[in-house]
Amino acid sequence: MKLVVLDRDGVINFDSVHFIKSTNEWIPIPGSLEAIALLNQSGYRVAIATNQSGISRGLFDMVTLNAIHDKMHKALGQLGGRVDAMFYCPHSADDNCACRKPKPGMMEEIGRRFSQDMKGVPMVGDALRDLQAGAVLGMQPMLVRTGKGEQTLATGGLPDGTLVFADLAEAVQHIIAKN
Structure with missing residues:
Protein backbone atom coordinates (compact mmCIF):
# COMPACT_ATOMS: atom_id res chain seq x y z
CA MET A 1 0.00 0.00 0.00
CA LYS A 2 1.20 3.49 -0.82
CA LEU A 3 0.72 5.86 2.12
CA VAL A 4 1.58 9.51 2.81
CA VAL A 5 1.24 11.22 6.19
CA LEU A 6 0.62 14.96 6.32
CA ASP A 7 0.62 17.55 9.06
CA ARG A 8 -2.40 19.86 8.79
CA ASP A 9 -1.71 23.46 9.86
CA GLY A 10 0.98 25.06 7.72
CA VAL A 11 0.95 22.21 5.19
CA ILE A 12 -2.66 21.90 4.02
CA ASN A 13 -4.04 25.16 5.42
CA PHE A 14 -2.61 28.48 6.52
CA ASP A 15 -1.43 28.41 10.13
CA SER A 16 -1.90 30.98 12.87
CA VAL A 17 0.03 31.64 16.08
CA HIS A 18 -3.43 32.10 17.61
CA PHE A 19 -4.53 28.59 16.48
CA ILE A 20 -7.16 27.66 13.91
CA LYS A 21 -10.25 27.94 16.13
CA SER A 22 -13.15 28.08 13.65
CA THR A 23 -14.18 26.99 10.19
CA ASN A 24 -13.73 30.61 9.03
CA GLU A 25 -10.07 30.50 10.09
CA TRP A 26 -9.41 27.27 8.16
CA ILE A 27 -8.18 28.47 4.76
CA PRO A 28 -6.42 26.02 2.42
CA ILE A 29 -3.01 26.92 1.02
CA PRO A 30 -3.38 27.30 -2.76
CA GLY A 31 -2.72 23.97 -4.48
CA SER A 32 -2.75 21.87 -1.29
CA LEU A 33 -6.17 20.28 -1.76
CA GLU A 34 -5.43 19.59 -5.41
CA ALA A 35 -2.18 17.93 -4.31
CA ILE A 36 -4.05 15.60 -1.95
CA ALA A 37 -6.51 14.73 -4.73
CA LEU A 38 -3.56 13.97 -7.00
CA LEU A 39 -2.12 11.62 -4.36
CA ASN A 40 -5.48 9.81 -4.18
CA GLN A 41 -5.73 9.57 -7.96
CA SER A 42 -2.20 8.15 -8.03
CA GLY A 43 -3.14 5.33 -5.67
CA TYR A 44 -1.97 6.78 -2.35
CA ARG A 45 -3.79 6.63 0.95
CA VAL A 46 -3.51 9.90 2.88
CA ALA A 47 -3.43 10.20 6.67
CA ILE A 48 -3.24 13.43 8.63
CA ALA A 49 -1.40 13.64 11.95
CA THR A 50 -1.96 16.97 13.69
CA ASN A 51 -1.28 18.39 17.15
CA GLN A 52 -4.39 20.27 18.32
CA SER A 53 -3.51 21.55 21.78
CA GLY A 54 -6.13 24.29 21.37
CA ILE A 55 -8.59 21.68 22.68
CA SER A 56 -6.76 21.21 25.99
CA ARG A 57 -6.25 24.98 26.21
CA GLY A 58 -10.01 25.51 25.92
CA LEU A 59 -9.70 27.57 22.72
CA PHE A 60 -12.11 25.30 20.84
CA ASP A 61 -13.95 22.03 21.43
CA MET A 62 -14.37 18.73 19.61
CA VAL A 63 -17.51 19.97 17.84
CA THR A 64 -15.47 22.82 16.35
CA LEU A 65 -12.55 20.55 15.42
CA ASN A 66 -14.97 18.19 13.68
CA ALA A 67 -16.59 21.12 11.84
CA ILE A 68 -13.15 22.29 10.64
CA HIS A 69 -12.36 18.80 9.40
CA ASP A 70 -15.79 18.51 7.75
CA LYS A 71 -15.04 21.73 5.85
CA MET A 72 -11.72 20.26 4.70
CA HIS A 73 -13.31 16.94 3.69
CA LYS A 74 -16.03 18.69 1.68
CA ALA A 75 -13.53 20.96 -0.09
CA LEU A 76 -11.39 17.92 -0.92
CA GLY A 77 -14.41 15.96 -2.14
CA GLN A 78 -15.25 18.72 -4.61
CA LEU A 79 -11.81 18.12 -6.15
CA GLY A 80 -12.09 14.34 -6.18
CA GLY A 81 -9.83 13.96 -3.15
CA ARG A 82 -10.12 12.46 0.30
CA VAL A 83 -8.28 11.93 3.55
CA ASP A 84 -8.32 8.27 4.51
CA ALA A 85 -7.70 8.84 8.23
CA MET A 86 -7.47 11.78 10.63
CA PHE A 87 -5.30 11.51 13.73
CA TYR A 88 -4.99 14.34 16.22
CA CYS A 89 -3.46 14.92 19.61
CA PRO A 90 -5.68 17.13 21.81
CA HIS A 91 -3.08 17.42 24.58
CA SER A 92 -0.78 20.27 25.55
CA ALA A 93 2.99 19.83 25.72
CA ASP A 94 2.72 19.74 29.53
CA ASP A 95 0.57 16.59 29.38
CA ASN A 96 3.63 14.58 28.26
CA CYS A 97 1.46 12.18 26.24
CA ALA A 98 2.77 9.66 23.73
CA CYS A 99 0.73 11.03 20.83
CA ARG A 100 1.92 14.66 20.67
CA LYS A 101 4.56 15.19 18.00
CA PRO A 102 7.61 15.04 18.19
CA LYS A 103 6.78 11.75 19.92
CA PRO A 104 5.90 9.03 17.40
CA GLY A 105 2.60 7.85 18.94
CA MET A 106 0.37 9.09 16.11
CA MET A 107 2.73 7.65 13.47
CA GLU A 108 2.74 4.30 15.26
CA GLU A 109 -1.07 4.34 15.40
CA ILE A 110 -1.26 5.17 11.68
CA GLY A 111 1.02 2.21 10.98
CA ARG A 112 -1.22 -0.08 13.05
CA ARG A 113 -4.41 1.26 11.46
CA PHE A 114 -3.12 0.65 7.94
CA SER A 115 -1.07 -2.49 8.82
CA ALA A 127 7.81 22.02 11.81
CA LEU A 128 10.78 20.10 13.17
CA ARG A 129 8.50 18.12 15.50
CA ASP A 130 6.53 16.78 12.50
CA LEU A 131 9.70 15.46 10.90
CA GLN A 132 11.12 14.09 14.16
CA ALA A 133 7.94 12.11 14.87
CA GLY A 134 8.32 10.29 11.57
CA ALA A 135 12.11 10.01 11.50
CA VAL A 136 12.09 7.88 14.67
CA LEU A 137 10.23 5.21 12.68
CA GLY A 138 12.38 5.58 9.55
CA MET A 139 9.79 7.61 7.65
CA GLN A 140 10.97 9.95 4.86
CA PRO A 141 10.97 13.48 6.33
CA MET A 142 9.74 16.16 3.91
CA LEU A 143 9.74 19.80 4.95
CA VAL A 144 7.54 22.33 3.18
CA ARG A 145 8.46 26.02 3.28
CA THR A 146 4.85 27.04 3.95
CA GLY A 147 3.61 27.63 7.50
CA LYS A 148 6.57 27.43 9.88
CA GLY A 149 8.73 25.82 7.19
CA GLU A 150 11.06 28.76 6.48
CA GLN A 151 11.68 29.25 10.21
CA THR A 152 12.24 25.52 10.67
CA LEU A 153 14.73 25.47 7.81
CA ALA A 154 16.59 28.49 9.20
CA THR A 155 16.79 26.97 12.68
CA GLY A 156 18.30 23.77 11.33
CA GLY A 157 18.69 20.43 13.05
CA LEU A 158 16.57 18.62 10.47
CA PRO A 159 16.61 14.81 10.54
CA ASP A 160 19.08 13.20 8.16
CA GLY A 161 17.72 12.81 4.66
CA THR A 162 15.08 15.56 4.98
CA LEU A 163 13.87 16.74 1.58
CA VAL A 164 12.76 20.38 1.27
CA PHE A 165 9.95 21.62 -0.98
CA ALA A 166 8.24 24.94 -1.63
CA ASP A 167 4.83 23.56 -0.68
CA LEU A 168 2.69 20.44 -0.55
CA ALA A 169 2.05 20.53 -4.30
CA GLU A 170 5.79 20.35 -5.02
CA ALA A 171 6.30 17.58 -2.44
CA VAL A 172 3.48 15.55 -3.98
CA GLN A 173 5.00 15.91 -7.47
CA HIS A 174 8.23 14.43 -6.05
CA ILE A 175 6.40 11.59 -4.25
CA ILE A 176 4.49 10.60 -7.39
CA ALA A 177 7.52 10.89 -9.68
CA LYS A 178 9.50 8.61 -7.35
CA ASN A 179 7.06 5.72 -7.80
Whole structure:
Protein backbone atom coordinates (compact mmCIF):
# COMPACT_ATOMS: atom_id res chain seq x y z
CA MET A 1 0.00 0.00 0.00
CA LYS A 2 1.20 3.49 -0.82
CA LEU A 3 0.72 5.86 2.12
CA VAL A 4 1.58 9.51 2.81
CA VAL A 5 1.24 11.22 6.19
CA LEU A 6 0.62 14.96 6.32
CA ASP A 7 0.62 17.55 9.06
CA ARG A 8 -2.40 19.86 8.79
CA ASP A 9 -1.71 23.46 9.86
CA GLY A 10 0.98 25.06 7.72
CA VAL A 11 0.95 22.21 5.19
CA ILE A 12 -2.66 21.90 4.02
CA ASN A 13 -4.04 25.16 5.42
CA PHE A 14 -2.61 28.48 6.52
CA ASP A 15 -1.43 28.41 10.13
CA SER A 16 -1.90 30.98 12.87
CA VAL A 17 0.03 31.64 16.08
CA HIS A 18 -3.43 32.10 17.61
CA PHE A 19 -4.53 28.59 16.48
CA ILE A 20 -7.16 27.66 13.91
CA LYS A 21 -10.25 27.94 16.13
CA SER A 22 -13.15 28.08 13.65
CA THR A 23 -14.18 26.99 10.19
CA ASN A 24 -13.73 30.61 9.03
CA GLU A 25 -10.07 30.50 10.09
CA TRP A 26 -9.41 27.27 8.16
CA ILE A 27 -8.18 28.47 4.76
CA PRO A 28 -6.42 26.02 2.42
CA ILE A 29 -3.01 26.92 1.02
CA PRO A 30 -3.38 27.30 -2.76
CA GLY A 31 -2.72 23.97 -4.48
CA SER A 32 -2.75 21.87 -1.29
CA LEU A 33 -6.17 20.28 -1.76
CA GLU A 34 -5.43 19.59 -5.41
CA ALA A 35 -2.18 17.93 -4.31
CA ILE A 36 -4.05 15.60 -1.95
CA ALA A 37 -6.51 14.73 -4.73
CA LEU A 38 -3.56 13.97 -7.00
CA LEU A 39 -2.12 11.62 -4.36
CA ASN A 40 -5.48 9.81 -4.18
CA GLN A 41 -5.73 9.57 -7.96
CA SER A 42 -2.20 8.15 -8.03
CA GLY A 43 -3.14 5.33 -5.67
CA TYR A 44 -1.97 6.78 -2.35
CA ARG A 45 -3.79 6.63 0.95
CA VAL A 46 -3.51 9.90 2.88
CA ALA A 47 -3.43 10.20 6.67
CA ILE A 48 -3.24 13.43 8.63
CA ALA A 49 -1.40 13.64 11.95
CA THR A 50 -1.96 16.97 13.69
CA ASN A 51 -1.28 18.39 17.15
CA GLN A 52 -4.39 20.27 18.32
CA SER A 53 -3.51 21.55 21.78
CA GLY A 54 -6.13 24.29 21.37
CA ILE A 55 -8.59 21.68 22.68
CA SER A 56 -6.76 21.21 25.99
CA ARG A 57 -6.25 24.98 26.21
CA GLY A 58 -10.01 25.51 25.92
CA LEU A 59 -9.70 27.57 22.72
CA PHE A 60 -12.11 25.30 20.84
CA ASP A 61 -13.95 22.03 21.43
CA MET A 62 -14.37 18.73 19.61
CA VAL A 63 -17.51 19.97 17.84
CA THR A 64 -15.47 22.82 16.35
CA LEU A 65 -12.55 20.55 15.42
CA ASN A 66 -14.97 18.19 13.68
CA ALA A 67 -16.59 21.12 11.84
CA ILE A 68 -13.15 22.29 10.64
CA HIS A 69 -12.36 18.80 9.40
CA ASP A 70 -15.79 18.51 7.75
CA LYS A 71 -15.04 21.73 5.85
CA MET A 72 -11.72 20.26 4.70
CA HIS A 73 -13.31 16.94 3.69
CA LYS A 74 -16.03 18.69 1.68
CA ALA A 75 -13.53 20.96 -0.09
CA LEU A 76 -11.39 17.92 -0.92
CA GLY A 77 -14.41 15.96 -2.14
CA GLN A 78 -15.25 18.72 -4.61
CA LEU A 79 -11.81 18.12 -6.15
CA GLY A 80 -12.09 14.34 -6.18
CA GLY A 81 -9.83 13.96 -3.15
CA ARG A 82 -10.12 12.46 0.30
CA VAL A 83 -8.28 11.93 3.55
CA ASP A 84 -8.32 8.27 4.51
CA ALA A 85 -7.70 8.84 8.23
CA MET A 86 -7.47 11.78 10.63
CA PHE A 87 -5.30 11.51 13.73
CA TYR A 88 -4.99 14.34 16.22
CA CYS A 89 -3.46 14.92 19.61
CA PRO A 90 -5.68 17.13 21.81
CA HIS A 91 -3.08 17.42 24.58
CA SER A 92 -0.78 20.27 25.55
CA ALA A 93 2.99 19.83 25.72
CA ASP A 94 2.72 19.74 29.53
CA ASP A 95 0.57 16.59 29.38
CA ASN A 96 3.63 14.58 28.26
CA CYS A 97 1.46 12.18 26.24
CA ALA A 98 2.77 9.66 23.73
CA CYS A 99 0.73 11.03 20.83
CA ARG A 100 1.92 14.66 20.67
CA LYS A 101 4.56 15.19 18.00
CA PRO A 102 7.61 15.04 18.19
CA LYS A 103 6.78 11.75 19.92
CA PRO A 104 5.90 9.03 17.40
CA GLY A 105 2.60 7.85 18.94
CA MET A 106 0.37 9.09 16.11
CA MET A 107 2.73 7.65 13.47
CA GLU A 108 2.74 4.30 15.26
CA GLU A 109 -1.07 4.34 15.40
CA ILE A 110 -1.26 5.17 11.68
CA GLY A 111 1.02 2.21 10.98
CA ARG A 112 -1.22 -0.08 13.05
CA ARG A 113 -4.41 1.26 11.46
CA PHE A 114 -3.12 0.65 7.94
CA SER A 115 -1.07 -2.49 8.82
CA GLN A 116 1.85 -0.60 7.31
CA ASP A 117 5.55 -0.62 8.10
CA MET A 118 6.23 3.12 8.32
CA LYS A 119 9.83 2.87 7.08
CA GLY A 120 10.17 5.07 3.99
CA VAL A 121 6.61 6.43 4.20
CA PRO A 122 6.67 10.19 3.42
CA MET A 123 5.93 12.48 6.40
CA VAL A 124 5.23 16.00 5.15
CA GLY A 125 5.39 18.77 7.74
CA ASP A 126 6.35 22.38 8.30
CA ALA A 127 7.81 22.02 11.81
CA LEU A 128 10.78 20.10 13.17
CA ARG A 129 8.50 18.12 15.50
CA ASP A 130 6.53 16.78 12.50
CA LEU A 131 9.70 15.46 10.90
CA GLN A 132 11.12 14.09 14.16
CA ALA A 133 7.94 12.11 14.87
CA GLY A 134 8.32 10.29 11.57
CA ALA A 135 12.11 10.01 11.50
CA VAL A 136 12.09 7.88 14.67
CA LEU A 137 10.23 5.21 12.68
CA GLY A 138 12.38 5.58 9.55
CA MET A 139 9.79 7.61 7.65
CA GLN A 140 10.97 9.95 4.86
CA PRO A 141 10.97 13.48 6.33
CA MET A 142 9.74 16.16 3.91
CA LEU A 143 9.74 19.80 4.95
CA VAL A 144 7.54 22.33 3.18
CA ARG A 145 8.46 26.02 3.28
CA THR A 146 4.85 27.04 3.95
CA GLY A 147 3.61 27.63 7.50
CA LYS A 148 6.57 27.43 9.88
CA GLY A 149 8.73 25.82 7.19
CA GLU A 150 11.06 28.76 6.48
CA GLN A 151 11.68 29.25 10.21
CA THR A 152 12.24 25.52 10.67
CA LEU A 153 14.73 25.47 7.81
CA ALA A 154 16.59 28.49 9.20
CA THR A 155 16.79 26.97 12.68
CA GLY A 156 18.30 23.77 11.33
CA GLY A 157 18.69 20.43 13.05
CA LEU A 158 16.57 18.62 10.47
CA PRO A 159 16.61 14.81 10.54
CA ASP A 160 19.08 13.20 8.16
CA GLY A 161 17.72 12.81 4.66
CA THR A 162 15.08 15.56 4.98
CA LEU A 163 13.87 16.74 1.58
CA VAL A 164 12.76 20.38 1.27
CA PHE A 165 9.95 21.62 -0.98
CA ALA A 166 8.24 24.94 -1.63
CA ASP A 167 4.83 23.56 -0.68
CA LEU A 168 2.69 20.44 -0.55
CA ALA A 169 2.05 20.53 -4.30
CA GLU A 170 5.79 20.35 -5.02
CA ALA A 171 6.30 17.58 -2.44
CA VAL A 172 3.48 15.55 -3.98
CA GLN A 173 5.00 15.91 -7.47
CA HIS A 174 8.23 14.43 -6.05
CA ILE A 175 6.40 11.59 -4.25
CA ILE A 176 4.49 10.60 -7.39
CA ALA A 177 7.52 10.89 -9.68
CA LYS A 178 9.50 8.61 -7.35
CA ASN A 179 7.06 5.72 -7.80
